[in-house]
Amino acid sequence: MRLLDRSSSDFLYQQVIDYITKQEVNGNLMAGDKLPSLRKLSQQFSISIPTVKQAYVELERQGLISARPQSGYYLRAKQAKKLLPRRDKWACRPPEAVTCGHLIEKNYEVIHRPDTVALGVSNPIQAHPPDKTLARYMRSVLSKVSDKAVSYGPVNGDIKLRLSLATRYQNLGVDINHQEILITSGAQEALSIALQCVAKAGDIIAIESPCFFGIIELIESLGMKALEVYTCTDNGVSISDLESLLDQHQVTACLFSTAVNNPLGSLMPDKQRQQLVSMLEKRNIPLIEDDVYSDLYFTGKRPTPAQLYSEKGLVMTCSSFSKTAAPGYRVGWLLAGKYEEKAKRIKRAQSCSTAMLPQWTLNDYLMSGEYDRHLIVLRKKLSYNCERLRAAIAADFPDQVRISQPQGGSVLWVRCQSHVNTSDFFHQAIENGVSFAPGQMFSPSGQFKNFMRISYGVQWGEDIEQAVKKLGKLVQQYSN
Amino acid sequence: MRLLDRSSSDFLYQQVIDYITKQEVNGNLMAGDKLPSLRKLSQQFSISIPTVKQAYVELERQGLISARPQSGYYLRAKQAKKLLPRRDKWACRPPEAVTCGHLIEKNYEVIHRPDTVALGVSNPIQAHPPDKTLARYMRSVLSKVSDKAVSYGPVNGDIKLRLSLATRYQNLGVDINHQEILITSGAQEALSIALQCVAKAGDIIAIESPCFFGIIELIESLGMKALEVYTCTDNGVSISDLESLLDQHQVTACLFSTAVNNPLGSLMPDKQRQQLVSMLEKRNIPLIEDDVYSDLYFTGKRPTPAQLYSEKGLVMTCSSFSKTAAPGYRVGWLLAGKYEEKAKRIKRAQSCSTAMLPQWTLNDYLMSGEYDRHLIVLRKKLSYNCERLRAAIAADFPDQVRISQPQGGSVLWVRCQSHVNTSDFFHQAIENGVSFAPGQMFSPSGQFKNFMRISYGVQWGEDIEQAVKKLGKLVQQYSN
Numbered sequence: 026m027r028l029l030d031r032s033s034s035d036f037l038y039q040q041v042i043d044y045i046t047k048q049e050v051n052g053n054l055m056a057g058d059k060l061p062s063l064r065k066l067s068q069q070f071s072i073s074i075p076t077v078k079q080a081y082v083e084l085e086r087q088g089l090i091s092a093r094p095q096s097g098y099y100l101r102a103k104q105a106k107k108l109l110p111r112r113d114k115w116a117c118r119p120p121e122a123v124t125c126g127h128l129i130e131k132n133y134e135v136i137h138r139p140d141t142v143a144l145g146v147s148n149p150i151q152a153h154p155p156d157k158t159l160a161r162y163m164r165s166v167l168s169k170v171s172d173k174a175v176s177y178g179p180v181n182g183d184i185k186l187r188l189s190l191a192t193r194y195q196n197l198g199v200d201i202n203h204q205e206i207l208i209t210s211g212a213q214e215a216l217s218i219a220l221q222c223v224a225k226a227g228d229i230i231a232i233e234s235p236c237f238f239g240i241i242e243l244i245e246s247l248g249m250k251a252l253e254v255y256t257c258t259d260n261g262v263s264i265s266d267l268e269s270l271l272d273q274h275q276v277t278a279c280l281f282s283t284a285v286n287n288p289l290g291s292l293m294p295d296k297q298r299q300q301l302v303s304m305l306e307k308r309n310i311p312l313i314e315d316d317v318y319s320d321l322y323f324t325g326k327r328p329t330p331a332q333l334y335s336e337k338g339l340v341m342t343c344s345s346f347s348k349t350a351a352p353g354y355r356v357g358w359l360l361a362g363k364y365e366e367k368a369k370r371i372k373r374a375q376s377c378s379t380a381m382l383p384q385w386t387l388n389d390y391l392m393s394g395e396y397d398r399h400l401i402v403l404r405k406k407l408s409y410n411c412e413r414l415r416a417a418i419a420a421d422f423p424d425q426v427r428i429s430q431p432q433g434g435s436v437l438w439v440r441c442q443s444h445v446n447t448s449d450f451f452h453q454a455i456e457n458g459v460s461f462a463p464g465q466m467f468s469p470s471g472q473f474k475n476f477m478r479i480s481y482g483v484q485w486g487e488d489i490e491q492a493v494k495k496l497g498k499l500v501q502q503y504s505n
Numbered sequence: 506m507r508l509l510d511r512s513s514s515d516f517l518y519q520q521v522i523d524y525i526t527k528q529e530v531n532g533n534l535m536a537g538d539k540l541p542s543l544r545k546l547s548q549q550f551s552i553s554i555p556t557v558k559q560a561y562v563e564l565e566r567q568g569l570i571s572a573r574p575q576s577g578y579y580l581r582a583k584q585a586k587k588l589l590p591r592r593d594k595w596a597c598r599p600p601e602a603v604t605c606g607h608l609i610e611k612n613y614e615v616i617h618r619p620d621t622v623a624l625g626v627s628n629p630i631q632a633h634p635p636d637k638t639l640a641r642y643m644r645s646v647l648s649k650v651s652d653k654a655v656s657y658g659p660v661n662g663d664i665k666l667r668l669s670l671a672t673r674y675q676n677l678g679v680d681i682n683h684q685e686i687l688i689t690s691g692a693q694e695a696l697s698i699a700l701q702c703v704a705k706a707g708d709i710i711a712i713e714s715p716c717f718f719g720i721i722e723l724i725e726s727l728g729m730k731a732l733e734v735y736t737c738t739d740n741g742v743s744i745s746d747l748e749s750l751l752d753q754h755q756v757t758a759c760l761f762s763t764a765v766n767n768p769l770g771s772l773m774p775d776k777q778r779q780q781l782v783s784m785l786e787k788r789n790i791p792l793i794e795d796d797v798y799s800d801l802y803f804t805g806k807r808p809t810p811a812q813l814y815s816e817k818g819l820v821m822t823c824s825s826f827s828k829t830a831a832p833g834y835r836v837g838w839l840l841a842g843k844y845e846e847k848a849k850r851i852k853r854a855q856s857c858s859t860a861m862l863p864q865w866t867l868n869d870y871l872m873s874g875e876y877d878r879h880l881i882v883l884r885k886k887l888s889y890n891c892e893r894l895r896a897a898i899a900a901d902f903p904d905q906v907r908i909s910q911p912q913g914g915s916v917l918w919v920r921c922q923s924h925v926n927t928s929d930f931f932h933q934a935i936e937n938g939v940s941f942a943p944g945q946m947f948s949p950s951g952q953f954k955n956f957m958r959i960s961y962g963v964q965w966g967e968d969i970e971q972a973v974k975k976l977g978k979l980v981q982q983y984s985n
């Protein structure tokens with residue numbers, strides 16, 4: 026009986042699969058598009074909703090579509106053959122004094138050039154900027170407190186914003202109060218303060234490999250050394266790899282983005298994050314979390330903050346509104362664990378305090394509920410853009426290219442053939458009106474020369490597709 | 506003939522002196538008040554304008570009144586007997602690892618307590634806050650560029666603001682262009698970047714003694730050592746004293762406020778500043794200038810920036826709008842001389858960039874001419890407050906107390922009897938609703954225990970007079 030049912034349902038759900046595949050081939054459905062609802066297909070084919078669901082689960086298993094909780098199913102770019110392997114070929118490198126930066130400057134510069142499609146920076150809010158709403162809140166704040174807006178604020182930031190942030194962490198299960206939150210000038214200052222809390226010049230900091238170039242440059246600027254730790258494309262840092270490195274090197278602190286690595290888009294499962302915190306705290310090694318992308322996950326629920334698992338106060342979380350709402354406001358924060366007092370002293374010494382007006386504005390935005398509604402749309406748009414970009418790269422780049430399948434954030438990590446050095450055509454790309462981030466920016470030892478990071482934190486459109494085509498041509502040209 | 510004339514004019518001008526003195530005794534003229542114009546007294550006493558002028562010059566020579574160019578003559582607090590000597594008794598101390606900060610936190614905290622008159626912070630704009638005007642400019646900017654306001658700005662800041670600042674320096678004779686200006690999050694970040702450009706942990710930084718506690722805490726936070734250099738109450742650091750210290754110690758950089766020291770209010774004459782720069786550049790020692798008060802001079806013209814005399818690019822100027830317009834906007838800048846590129850890299854690594862909206866607002870304010878008009882009024886109010894505070898202290902503090910005669914800025918430096926430790930009644934003062942900055946905050950070696958810094962960056966009124974009375978009582982009590 027079950028077998029018969031199964032086989033009959035197999036046939037029925039194959040209908041659904043064929044239909045979706047056909048829609049994709051015809052171009053009626055494009056990468057990133059939402060699939061018809063279960064109910065709709067159930068009516069269309071006169072089959073049960075569980076059967077349609079079964080078909081969708083199979084398509085998901087094959088990596089062709091993805092489910093988003095409380096939203097539905099979405100078509101992925103059909104590029105399984107071009108996916109990066111889970112464990113790629115790069116190596117953990119011994120710690121070295123960091124010296125990068127020559128490409129970073131150029132990369133940042135072109136953001137402000139109107140003639141360049143800037144795919145070299147990770148700027149997720151471009152996909153859905155909340156500027157009009159924020160301007161409205163700011164005007165309202167300004168009319169109430171123009172006198173306070175010009176005055177010094179408290180060193181640790183606005184108490185109301187800290188209370189709101191504390192509540193958000195409490196809702197994630199983290200036992201924290203507002204006094205433990207230090208408002209900073211973006212996450213970058215939070216990272217700088219966190220590193221200075223626990224390490225000094227010459228100390229070794231373990232970082233993911235590949236790693237966001239801003240972190241590499243920060244470690245360089247503080248005279249510390251970076252130890253690259255192998256990072257998987259799906260789950261991030263492997264704990265056993267890390268442990269063996271910690272046995273070999275005198276590591277002062279780890280600085281990881283476990284919830285959506287930049288540039289990989291990898292996302293460490295909660296359980297693994299818990300093991301990581303526990304292992305590091307056993308060794309008394311602080312973990313600094315760059316957590317700016319954790320609200321930009323694509324599937325499932327928000328990753329748990331590493332703070333949740335800390336028992337010794339050695340976890341420091343750095344985050345901001347720069348990737349979710351307003352990089353230009355320069356509002357970030359630091360949960361400094363047991364280093365709370367020291368962090369506050371460093372903040373006071375090095376930049377006094379953070380501007381209050383953007384803090385008040387963002388807090389009003391948070392309290393209104395609009396921020397959370399904005400995040401839902403932003404995630405959706407980024408996830409859509411992600412598939413569009415993957416499809417565009419699949420169409421325009423050479424076959425040998427492999428790409429990541431990010432679990433959040435706003436960037437793709439692309440591997441070209443091993444003889445290609447993507448820095449070679451970086452300037453040429455800019456001259457052609459499109460930027461990307463060359464792979465070697467993501468390693469203090471200059472690895473990843475044949476990689477590139479391409480951002481989908483954009484308003485998707487014809488101009489972006491043209492820009493990707495231009496990149497594809499360059500990759501093709503330098504691959505021959 | 507000349508003798509007769511002179512004697513007759515002596516008599517005539519004595520009339521004027523007697524009249525002014527009487528007005529003061531009667532309370533018709535109070536410290537900080539503007540004196541009658543030359544023309545008015547000339548008519549009143551039927552004497553020539555030059556004779557009245559002669560009388561005013563004599564009163565000025567006696568330290569009883571002060572002249573302000575293009576403004577007139579003002580009554581000083583009548584406290585010559587309580588003036589600090591030019592060279593006071595404190596000593597240059599050998600370099601030490603800086604450890605201060607326990608009082609700083611409390612001092613900043615009370616700014617935000619509505620029940621406390623915060624005379625412990627230097628916040629000049631309180632004397633004349635331009636908040637309404639700035640809010641107007643900000644609203645106007647916001648309505649034009651809400652989209653850009655949420656976006657990342659260039660690492661080195663808004664080009665228009667940098668052009669405006671460059672023009673201001675050019676008008677002072679400094680050969681500089683906008684590319685050499687780095688916008689920072691207040692002068693404090695500029696100082697932090699400047700120090701990191703030229704020194705590393707363990708290096709010796711020469712500082713004025715006494716020195717603004719924020720500088721001491723910054724040097725501490727960077728793991729550097731501070732060498733205290735004797736600083737005169739009038740002209741600042743003595744070059745010969747400094748040279749002999751430089752012969753004894755391996756000094757990596759000097760960090761001075763030659764244009765209005767905080768807390769002394771001393772102001773190095775331009776010629777001496779030129780000698781300082783020349784001597785230091787001969788020795789290849791960078792000079793970092795904390796220049797935040799240079800627009801708040803009381804007499805004569807704006808002091809020349811040390812940059813003007815630099816031939817080797819070893820002078821770095823740190824300044825901001827925090828003492829003149831809007832500390833809450835967190836907009837400062839750094840002229841980094843030959844360290845321009847390195848400074849930009851450190852800025853990018855440690856805080857990415859500075860918020861744009863306040864930069865656009867301040868630039869519109871500058872371009873409109875309102876900023877300069879505001880500065881004229883601010884200087885006048887501060888100079889008035891200064892004399893009022895000096896008079897209040899003279900009336901309410903014990904006779905043995907000595908006070909500074911600042912040439913600009915917003916603080917008085919007060920010496921109590923040598924057995925008094927002003928930290929002893931710091932918390933008691935706050936409980937009484939008034940704060941001040943205890944002297945030992947101004948020395949890494951904990952000198953100046955019997956000193957206190959009191960701010961006149963306030964709206965002068967009965968509440969301030971009452972607060973000073975409370976401080977006077979405490980000083981009296983702890984002096985017995």
